[in-house]
Amino acid sequence: MSITSAADAFLIVEFVIGNRLVPHSVFTSLLVSLPSVSPHSSPRLRTGLALRVLDAALSDCVDAPALLHKAMAVLTDPHLAPYFPQRLFAPATADNTPAAAVANLKRLLDVAWASLPPSTLEIAADRIAGAGALHTWENADHALRSKLRLLSKLASTNHPVMVPEVDNAPQTHGGNDSVCAQENDKTGLIKQNAEADRSQEDITRHQQESVQGAPNAQLKERLVTRTAVRGKDCDITEQIEDTTPHVTGQSAPDDNKNHQVTGSKRNLMERNPTASTYEWGDGLGNSDAERSATKRQLPIFKNKTEPSSTAAQKTRKTWNEIQEKTLLEGVEKYGKGNWKDIKMAYPDVFANRSTVDLKDKFKNMERHMCV
DNA sequence: ATAGGGATACTA
């Protein structure tokens, strides 16, 4: 498969950087095989990069004093220090030996990894097939629901769309089925984003569990390293190479055993016996007999003609200065017309803006620039 | 996915 889009590269890198079991050397190989991704485009990228470098430093030596020395060098690196969570700079414990300090640092590093925000891909997946699926369905228009149905069918070819069992999950449409959705129904993407934010902890936990439960054999697959060297100033590849020249060619750090959680974890691709399947059907011809015990019907689609939803949709979202400057920066970097790349490069800034919004706004800004 | 143009919300 050929990856040429900067937006795709961003999604891949932003996802993989949070997978602690992917060796740092493999990660850097992946970076050079993809279009460059700016580390400034995502807090997850920045923090993930810093944590990876520290992880590599802590797995590189044998004796505690040397280990501590290397770790401190990474923590005080001006390129990386701003991106480390504050908890990593916690004061030493009463037992001030290097071994204790290293152990304490590793513990704090574990917490920092666990606190890494979910990736854009994971948030999107959660909205489609995870805990946010019901909310997504409730707020989707007809076109989006058609796409979701298609996604559901594709996914169910081999792996049914799975969502966790929820006590108050709707069993039927009508009645109190969408109480939760109605309570949250201030409508719109902003609301969805807030929902995603609230579920970040759960997603992060899920991510860590899946990472730590993944089979090592798959993760040790080596990627083909490209020899080409990029020249971009703020390229994430360059930052990694600058800060960790010693990690090239390393295999997976053995100290991962320090971070293993107890108990067996299920692979993401395995079926969860406690999960049930929600079907995005049209509510026609789905008798109870046709549905298995583990399948549930999502709320039926209703044409949203209520004045409230229409009014919310018509509420204009004024562009702020940050968004405008970021848009100009994006056009300068990715070129006019590459709205998808620009949006994906600045997911935080343009979270509530569509690619069409970017296009329209730039068209409007161009008018001012011409005057 | 993107461009173009019309519709609509908002402001002075």
Added chain:
DNA sequence: TAGTATCCCTAT
């Protein structure tokens, strides 16, 4: 009410 910003639809 005209001008502008933003939204939305349609064609490519």
